[in-house]
Amino acid sequence: MARTRLGTLPTTLTAAACALLLTTTACTGGSPSGVDDDTVTVGMLHSLSGTMAISEVTVRDAVQLAIDEINADGGVLGRQIEPIIEDGASDEATFAERAQKLLASDDVATVFGGWTSASRKAMLPVFERNNGLLWYPVQYEGLEASPNIVYTGATTNQQIIPALDYLREQGHTNLYLVGSDYVFPRTANQIINAYAHAHDMQITAEEYTPLGHTEYSTITNDIARTQPDAVFNTLNGDSNVSFFQQLRSAGVTPDDTPVLSVSVAEQEIDGIGADNITGHLTAWNYYQTTQTDTNTGFVEAFTTTYGADRVTSDPMQSAYNAVHLWKAAVEEAGSFAVDDVRAALDGTSIDAPEGTITIDGDTQHVIKTARIGQVNDNGLIDEIWTSPEPITPDPYLTGYDWAADLTG
Known part of the structure; x- marks a missing residue:
């Protein structure tokens, strides 16, 4: 079975070239144009309509909660996070199209999104040819590892x-x-x-x-x-x-x-x-x-923000973790550039609601209980x-x- 192995990507192109040449094998690893002195733009790509909305709307909410918390605490490298929200509409082709827009047109620093493996596999070549970084929050079937995806849910x-x-x-x-x-x-x-x-x-x-x-x-x-x-x-x-x-x-x-x-x-x-x-x-x-001190605060923050009748779950918690892991890796790298952030991923760790989690740099998956x-x-x-x-x-x-x- 063919595998996508982690490692250094081929020679990169400029962001402008990536926006025009959609079939490039790799795009720039430099800082995205979605970063300025005050803000950094990220993508949020989930199914807000269709059959998967029952699961993915709450994941979107968790990502937004993490962004709001980080912004209230001073942001990332002194910049406020500004999300661009897209709807994958429970359709894998739409996920690929929206991912291309976020990376090539919006030039976001990173993207948080996906649920089904069909959506992830549709987005994977888009992220690889644009050298983007997708934070994928859901458990999945394994047999995959890409340098352009960080898998914060469980593997098999x-x-x-x-x-x-x-x-x-x-x-x-x-x-x-x-x-x-x-x-x-x-x-x-x-x-x-x-x-x-x-x-x-x-x-x-x-x-x-x-x-x-x-x-x-x-x-x-x-x-x-x-x-x-x-x-x-x-x-x-x-x-x-x-x-x-x-x-x-x-x-x-x-x-x-x-x-x-x-x-x-x-x-x-x-x-x-x-x-x-x-x-x-x-x-x-x-x-x-789950009994952790971090989870007590997380559940309280989520229900306070979205309503006492709302519940937390593994995928949305993994999506929430992804934003905090990205922040930690960016600050370790001192850069928003994808290549720099990727180099800083190994060993990045946070006290998450599920307990302490750490990124395994060899696979870009998370060590989990x-x-x-x-x-x-x-x-x-x-x-x-x-x-x-x-x-x-x-x-x-x-x-x-x-x-x-x-x-x-």
Whole structure:
């Protein structure tokens, strides 16, 4: 499998040339024109409409909260952050188009955004040819590392593999796989199948539906009929609302067949309805209930800003962290230039709501603690298992013999 490896990029072009020659392999690593004596411009690119808005609007809000906090504390290198907000509209082509605008026309210093792996993969060549820097906040399927992306969510060995370890330890060895039909669920399920084969587990079914799909009665009735030990859920967006409502209508309970989700957090639970998902499981690196001093202040700041009824979640916390990590790297570099910031990433660390996190310079992923949670009847998630120590990212699963055929 071809890999994008980290390292020095090819000879760069000027920002003006990048704006005109959209097929260049690399653009300037110098300071963007979006920096002046008083301000620095950044991009915010999330789905504010469409099927993924249920998840991404709160991520936008978290990025804005971090920007407001930093600005109130004096900014970055003495400059106030000014965001340019774009809507990816739950469409990968739109994400690529908006990313090109932010980098080539707006010449922003960096971009915070994306959710689905389809959106990230659509944006990746745009960032690589423009030598931009994307801060991607969501857990994903791994098998990728780009010098133009900092991955602040979990990779596979920090979420999916710990989740499988947990299910196996609980005696759940027959799994039913349900996912949205795009790159993250399909790649994640290839990994799950390889793990299952190596650990004497059985995959009883593997079903996919389009993003935004709402008719799950055939699948939920099949789950009720076949009674797998557990369901591993990689559905994304508002499809989860229909899936869990129809699963409950089919009489499937978490006591009989728990569903473990890797893309359902507090924000999605609010839309699903706590009564439809209470008792089911999630795998993340952060919950609103995570016990750290930093998280207490973070939750208070978020609810004070956006309303007492709002909840925090792993992806939006990872997006919030991204802004603070970028600030720390910029100040370490003493520069907004992408090449300088990239050189300063390794070892950049902050006390985040999830705990202390550190960027691994070899992969530009974050060292993170894995957590399994169970949804309670208040719509929050109680932590029921935590990895003994933070997990170093291994996006290509080089530390797992059973994954050799996946990584080539």
